[in-house]
Amino acid sequence: MLEIKNLKASINNKDILKGLNLKIQSGEVHAIMGPNGSGKSTLANVLSGKNGYEVTGELNYKGENIKDIPIEERAQKGIFLAFQYPLEIPGVNTNNFLKTSLNSVRKAKGEKEIDTISFLKLVKEKASELGIDEKILSRQLNVGFSGGEKKKNEILQMKILNPYLAILDETDSGLDIDALKTIANGVNSSRDKEKSFLIITHYQRLLDYIKPDHVHVLSDGKIIKSGKHDLAKQLEKTGYKKIQ
């Protein structure tokens, strides 16, 4: 699904990622853990194509180097980023936005645009699966949403856009246990052999609910250790210092 080779990224002449290698197979869930400032969010941004970074190396996604492909085309090819801090977009209705978004993804895939009735049915179904109150969808995108609602809305968007590769950037931060379960449920119910997840997190708490196949430790722009699920447990006990 995704193979990152010797990825380096800098912003304003500051090196952040310093030669990162990572391979994610279809159907796998990978977790990236690491201390503040290790480059976790930069990795998420570089994968989704955010402007402003100087990037070298290879980002092979489904057999294609996507390094120079614009943000929206990556999204249309099935890469989804759940934001750490989802933005508030005043005046834009959440449902309308989601429909436009879904249709641009479908169009890129050569599929027919979805009509309003089928779309609303889909949204209703996905929202109820996640236990999300549909009412938030008729509100302005993320405006006045609580922290938990914003994160749930990210996962709902993920469910609706149905990506091949979903990157969750600290989606668990600031969530109570119920919201955390909703998020985990959203991921777990989407897991299948065609989809992969990259979960970026500070704490192993989320990984109690989403069991990753692989856990990596990111430090100073590089992956310094990889292992199975028990690596997360170990980190929780010892902290990052020991490993660094």
Next chain:
Amino acid sequence: MNFEIKSEEINKFKEISQEEKDFRIKNLKYFNNIGLPSKKLEDWKFTDLREIISNNFKKLDTFQKNEKFSNFKILKDFEHNYIILLNGSLNSFDFSFEDSSKIKIENYTEKNLKYEDNKNSLVNLNHALFTNGYSLEVESNYKFNKVVIIYNFFSENVENQIINKKNKILVKKNSELHLIDYTINKSKFVCNNYEEITLEENSILKNISLQKDRSDGYFHKFSKNKLNKGSKYNQLLFSSGLKFNKLDLEADLLGEDTECNIQAALYLNQNQHQEIKTRINHLAPNSKSYQKIKNVLNSNAKGIYQGKIYVKDIAQKTDAYQLSKALLLNDDTEFNSKPELEIYADDVKCSHGSTSGNVEEDSLYYLMTRGLSRKESLRLLINGFLNDIVDVIKSNTIKDFISSNLEKQIYEYK
């Protein structure tokens, strides 16, 4: 181009009284002394009309002749009454949804011929040369069933001319009228409009202004509004497709418990220049005014908002609010805002604010990660920025009509 009107122009008005003739001559004299307003005048410091006219017109004749037409298509989007104006003149009207005995509509005739000093020389020009217009009166205790659209149609015959037109609206006690002022123009010309609105006790007037398409019209309107006890005035201004548009609006809140709301959602593109200048005079206690002006500016467009709130000493418990927000899409756009408060009462609530800025890159990034192109994302953000003004409209069919008109203009965004 030097724009001066010779006094012989007045002689072209054949059937007017000596008194009216004197009134016109006096105003013309005043206008010729000052000329078209330039930025030397404080009220025009951001809009040098003299320069704008001389840069864009080789000649400008005064409009005299009018035509009649009958083949006019009205909107099918929602049921409405209508008034059709052709080049400013009353052409026809239809109030089939209403009790016609409650409505009086006729050609405008000037009754008040007392010369008044005015800071705006275009008002003098209008008094001197006005050729046409309408007067609309609503009897007491009558609430309109349907909205009235005023189709303001300008034909190709007005090219390179200046039209001076007037309109007067009187809503009598306890009555309610909703208007949509809909301009349809294809010509390059100047329209100098003078408007007088009087709201009697407890009456309500809601007015929406918009243009059908983008055009080379240069419009100026002076609007004088008088609000008596308990009356409410709502003015919504939408995307001006005009090359130049200045609204100079004055509202006298004469009685207690009056309310004046002015809101605008403007998308200005390609060298368009638009100014909204307001002066709200709170002259009695317990009155409210609310102004929210939103501008989106693209490719060399210029937007201006000058809003003054005056509170007289007796106007205690005044609640006045004004806010302007501008979204600048390019570096070559300009937005000027000049808020002014002049308050002589001590128990009042007055606030104002003004912000302008660029589109947030992070918001664009967020939308683009959902598969939308940069252009689509920008359109969504622009639409979202202006949307809360559209949401003020209660009727869904009218709201849809206004939103699609606004979207059409935003979708021209390149």
